[in-house]
Amino acid sequence: MDVAGVLCGRPAARALEEIARFHGAPAPGVVIGAVMVDWARELIGPEVEADAIAETERCLPDAVQLFTPCTLGNGWLRVLDWDRFALTLYDRFDRRGVRVWLDAGKTSGYPAIHDWFLKRLPKHALPLDTLLNSIFEAGRAVLSARPVHVNALLRRSKKEAVGICPGCGEAFDPRAGDLCKGCLNGGYFTWG
């Protein structure tokens, strides 16, 4: 595989290793995600401290978490379950930023990426090495980018007060209501 060059400020081969270590494998979605982060970072400029939004839970959040200071736990990354392979980096002060997405129309020149992205072939018919080579060959040619202005919709609220939920006895955010969201929503577990 030809992984010469620089990706997200380190040798591309090292970026691949970091992806494999964190994500469990050098998954194509995270590798393309790294190319997207790399471009978005360049477009927004080095002077901007950027927050991030990922429009899918699949793969992309890991590229953001590895190659920007934004993580889910520190609140600088917000993740939407919209299943669009797109991310936005934006200035948290003036909320101007750039959205980068994997552009289905542009993938047609790269059959491996096209078939993978649009699920035209079963997974076993697409060898990982072929796909990764195609991703490194394509680089930004399969992406689109455009400036955006982010609205306040996704801002995470600050934790203000803490109460004890009368349902489960655990600490919770009283803005949820009389009970915590776990008790309100019904649990994902039963005690075993």
Place this chain on the structure above:
Amino acid sequence: MDVAGVLCGRPAARALEEIARFHGAPAPGVVIGAVMVDWARELIGPEVEADAIAETERCLPDAVQLFTPCTLGNGWLRVLDWDRFALTLYDRFDRRGVRVWLDAGKTSGYPAIHDWFLKRLPKHALPLDTLLNSIFEAGRAVLSARPVHVNALLRRSKKEAVGICPGCGEAFDPRAGDLCKGCLNGGYFTWG
């Protein structure tokens, strides 16, 4: 600060460094999260390949992502916005696992943790070193753990087919409906 000992299979001081590098700072919530992961991992046993659930978006997901193979992007970690400081590690095959939570009742013997967790003092009145010392001193004494059986509620669906959204022209999961979730929900941005 006394950070002797072992945490999540590495020297505690190294775990702290990893937290600071990934999260941006050795935030108390991620450090307690590491102690929770450490205990949950021990309780579930080394032979179990575990999936993870975090019941808050704040801090805790980063401890899971750093100290288990589960990340948001690989789908082995699911994150709920319930604002409960609790996590579950469970066997993805029989869905039996263990839930560990920071137990408000048990924090009373550790004033720094108590005041931080229940927001009894403003942030500037709680020096980070004092808080981290208290966390290392307390260890598992401020946590509770109990076996659970996880239901199928949170299982992430596999991507099956990909369509092109007639609204935005981007690739999407057609199970969303006639349009992608971005077009259906209204966007978080305007083109700039």
